[in-house]
Amino acid sequence: MxxxxxxxxxxxxxxxxxxxxxxxxxxxxxxxxxxxxxxxxxxxxxxxxxxxxxxxxxxxxxxxxxxxxxxxxDLMAYTVLIDGYGRSGFIDLAFDTLKSMVDAGYEPSHYTYSVLIKHLSHEKLINGNIGRTGFDLPNDGSINIADVWKIMEHDTALKLFEKMKQHGCAPNLNTYNALITGLCRERRLEEAWRLVDHSKQCGISPSEDIYNKLVECCCNKRMYEEAVDLIDVMLKHGFLPHLECFKRLVCGLYDDGNDEKAKATFYRLLHCGYNYDEMAWKVLIDGLLQRGFVNGCSELVNVMEKSGCTIDPQTHAMLIQGFLVKERAHTHNNTS
Incomplete structure (x- = not known):
């Protein structure tokens, strides 16, 4: 061979x-x-x-x-060279390479932006301009790529935008999406919102994906009321929360004892274009039943039935089975 x-x-x-x-x-x-x-x-x-x-x-x-x-x-080859220039302190050459990447037809990836933010943050660090982020930076001044979004400050993002414009590749929706996603993963909601506001000022409207990242971040921080408000904004713009976000929000509201808000949110989203079986599986079976919210699940099944939403018999059977399993477990716990 x-x-x-x-x-x-x-x-x-x-x-x-x-x-x-x-x-x-x-x-x-x-x-x-x-x-x-x-x-x-x-x-x-x-x-x-x-x-x-x-x-x-x-x-x-x-x-x-x-x-x-x-x-x-390819995208990785350009990103490797960008990182190489950045590590050696040649920030402008890194952005020249970014321009070459864009001219070659490649949209910078989340990792590409992470690399650029890392080197811009490092430049601030060695100049003593990094603010108080609540994150302990290494004594040697190095910044791990995994820590980039923990320390990125708003003016670093603005510096990125400025450099991109100077080198002929203006920031676009993908740029904001990458940065906001990184911040939301670290639950830095306030900083993410500042970038959303900045994007609007630049005439770039947040995408459905950005809104979903913000909803997810709110749920991670147990800010469920804020997540509901965000979904209201999404619906006005014709966007829908991903089913995973939908599930986490409804479960979170029940977890906080806000049953009425959970039911109202579920009802409002019910006729927005979701597949009813997918809703039942994701939100009811994988969500509420898995977390032990049997009564909440039963309430939402009633909401679906009263709204004329029909689900597949197999899905309905799984719901009934889930009720029985949880009920047996509840009975066993009370008698043991």
Missing amino acids: KPTIVTYSIIIEQMLKEFDFDSAYRVLNHMISVGLKPDVCTYTSFLLAYCNQGMLKEAEDVMVKMKEKGVQP
Whole structure:
């Protein structure tokens, strides 16, 4: 069985992880000699190794070489080079590469924006301009990519927007989506809202996905009333909460003892275009029954029936089975 391009690329990648460039190039040359052409993954391994060593000239040469060979850099290749420039303090070159990425037809990923925010935050850190985020930063001044959204400040986001404009790739909905998603994952709702307001000022309306991230963040922070208000705004704009957000909100309201608000929210969303069986499975079976809210589940089943919402007999049978299982468990707990 002959080695494939994947086999060669894996061997090269392992050698480059140890920065054994000579051996990696020998394998590369052998690979070419047997008629196999390096692909973008092969070249990206060299890019990553050179960037990790701060050998940016060599990394640039790899980008030139792969294009000469008819291999176009992909999203990851561009992001690796952006990270390499950023780590060496060449922020403007990082944004030049971002522009090249956009010109090549690639939309920056959430990870790409994480890399850029990391280096902009690091620049602030070494200049002593990082504010009090409530997060302990490393003594050596480094910032882990996983911690980016814990420390990002509003003016860092504004700096990102400014740099993007300077380099000819103005921020768009995807940019705001990436930043707001990162902040919401860290439950930094206030900062996320500031970016929503900023996007509106720039004429960019929040998407359905952004609203869902905000609703999810509210639920994570047990701010269920605020989540209900957000859903009102979503409905006015013709958006719907994802069923997962819907489930978490209804369950959260019941958990807080706000049964009437839960029923009102469920009723309002009932005829907004959801599949009734999917609603029953996600919100009632996977949501309320799993959490032991048997009475709440029964109430919402009645709401569906009174509203003329028919569900599949199999789904209905699963609901009945769920009621019985929870009832038996309740009876057992009371008698033991």
